[in-house]
Amino acid sequence: MPASPATVLPFEEARGVVERHAAGVSPCAAEPVDIAHAGGRVLAEALAADRDFPPFPRSARDGYAVRAADLARVPARLKITGESKAGAAPGTIPAEVRSGEAVLIMTGAPVPSGADAVVMVEYTARQGESVEIQKSVAAGENVVPRGSEGRAGALLLACGQRLGAAGVAVAASVGKSSLLVHALPRVAILATGDEIVDVAAQPGPHQIRNSNSYSLAAQVRAAGGLPVLLPIAPDEPVQLRRLIEQGLASDLLLLAGGVSMGKYDLVEQVLGELGAEFYFTGALIQPGRPVVFGRVRGKYLFGLPGNPVSTMVTFELFARPMLQALGGARPGPLSFFPVRLKREIKIRPGLTRFLPGLLSGQFAELEVELASWQGSGDIAGTARANCYVVVPPDRERIAAGEMVAVWRKA
Ligand code: AMP
Ligand code: MG
Numbered sequence: 001m002p003a004s005p006a007t008v009l010p011f012e013e014a015r016g017v018v019e020r021h022a023a024g025v026s027p028c029a030a031e032p033v034d035i036a037h038a039g040g041r042v043l044a045e046a047l048a049a050d051r052d053f054p055p056f057p058r059s060a061r062d063g064y065a066v067r068a069a070d071l072a073r074v075p076a077r078l079k080i081t082g083e084s085k086a087g088a089a090p091g092t093i094p095a096e097v098r099s100g101e102a103v104l105i106m107t108g109a110p111v112p113s114g115a116d117a118v119v120m121v122e123y124t125a126r127q128g129e130s131v132e133i134q135k136s137v138a139a140g141e142n143v144v145p146r147g148s149e150g151r152a153g154a155l156l157l158a159c160g161q162r163l164g165a166a167g168v169a170v171a172a173s174v175g176k177s178s179l180l181v182h183a184l185p186r187v188a189i190l191a192t193g194d195e196i197v198d199v200a201a202q203p204g205p206h207q208i209r210n211s212n213s214y215s216l217a218a219q220v221r222a223a224g225g226l227p228v229l230l231p232i233a234p235d236e237p238v239q240l241r242r243l244i245e246q247g248l249a250s251d252l253l254l255l256a257g258g259v260s261m262g263k264y265d266l267v268e269q270v271l272g273e274l275g276a277e278f279y280f281t282g283a284l285i286q287p288g289r290p291v292v293f294g295r296v297r298g299k300y301l302f303g304l305p306g307n308p309v310s311t312m313v314t315f316e317l318f319a320r321p322m323l324q325a326l327g328g329a330r331p332g333p334l335s336f337f338p339v340r341l342k343r344e345i346k347i348r349p350g351l352t353r354f355l356p357g358l359l360s361g362q363f364a365e366l367e368v369e370l371a372s373w374q375g376s377g378d379i380a381g382t383a384r385a386n387c388y389v390v391v392p393p394d395r396e397r398i399a400a401g402e403m404v405a406v407w408r409k410a
Contacts, residue, residue: 007281011285011317011393014283017293022331027042028328030182030183032181042329043161059084059108059111059144060118060144061142064078064103064104065112067099067115068117077133080101087109093110097115117138117142160329182329186251188250188253189229190233191233192240193232193234196232212311215311219316224324235266252302253296253299253300254319258303258306267292268281274296275297283314289310302314308379317334337406339366341367341398341399347397352390371384371385390405
């Protein structure tokens with residue numbers, strides 16, 4: 001899908017281009033990981049139920065296992081014939097609950113056969129070997145049937161699933177102490193700029209500390225990659241080329257800075273000399289308009305604009321889905337959610353804007369307003385914000401009280 005040397009796309013189109021390329025990549029190889037370190041990793045094997053889940057009809061409450069039909073009229077008195085507690089081996093619980101009988105049962109314990117419901121202990125009064133039940137139950141109430149969460153052999157989680165806490169719990173429940181996950185994609189990070197110095201250096205009055213390499217490293221980790229930090233590249237083609245070539249040893253290359261129209265913005269020129277093809281060289285967005293997406297020597301690359309907020313936003317909008325695909329995950333859709341705007345927004349139309357916002361309120365009562373922000377270089381303002389307000393390109397004014405799209409910061 002080669003593109004002309006300068007293609008500036010509307011936001012959704014640019015995102016679509018990345019998604020289509022991401023759908024075609026071969027993910028990193030599989031490797032085993034101990035379950036204790038599996039959180040955040042991407043499954044390279046499917047997880048199937050090794051037995052029925054649950055393996056027996058499980059009580060969801062403390063109470064009495066009964067036949068629902070016995071409680072058509074309440075109060076009713078039933079004879080207690082035994083007890084079923086979690087972990088009780090077969091043979092220690094009554095084999096059958098017959099009409100007129102009840103078995104004392106605890107949460108998580110097997111429901112004996114014959115019983116079809118559990119009455120919560122709160123609705124009962126025990127008197128010696130019998131129990132008075134004050135409330136009737138429907139058949140099936142408070143009983144999780146055997147196999148209802150998954151029959152033996154059923155697919156529980158597919159390849160490509162990123163393991164959150166629930167996924168790790170599934171792996172544990174099917175006995176996977178070690179599981180196959182995709183290796184973390186190595187992501188080369190190359191900051192460019194004659195004015196950029198390392199964080200440990202004392203900057204001269206004309207110099208700026210390198211923040212992009214570190215913010216990108218944090219984003220790469222959060223997205224499931226392994227950051228590989230390269231030395232800062234000067235705005236000089238020979239050294240820039242050498243460092244880009246070094247970066248191409250990784251699975252994905254991220255450049256920060258040097259993609260604008262200035263005389264010393266050399267990234268596209270040097271990539272071009274290396275034979276890169278470009279799929280877009282700009283997106284109609286703010287921040288991050290000069291963002292570049294391409295491929296060189298078989299590796300995908302993103303040229304992210306160097307203004308620190310542009311770097312962060314364009315990583316999330318464009319580089320993240322490619323990184324996820326290289327890591328074997330099925331990239332999900334980018335979703336925004338509607339929130340009521342607290343204060344009017346006035347803006348020039350033409351670009352999709354991602355403006356740092358402050359989301360406040362709690363539970364279902366949320367409001368959002370723009371954070372005070374000096375533009376794409378204002379990292380402190382962005383760090384204090386907790387979301388981005390997404391303003392579509394055709395809007396000039398959004399009134400207080402309207403619903404706006406909000407994108408939660410990753
Ligand atoms: P550029 O995209 O190279 O034109 O840079 C745009 C702005 O971002 C300039 O003000 C740069 O000084 C700043 N900048 C570029 N790279 C970095 C970096 N690695 N860390 C912090 N600021 C940067
Ligand atoms: Mg620069």
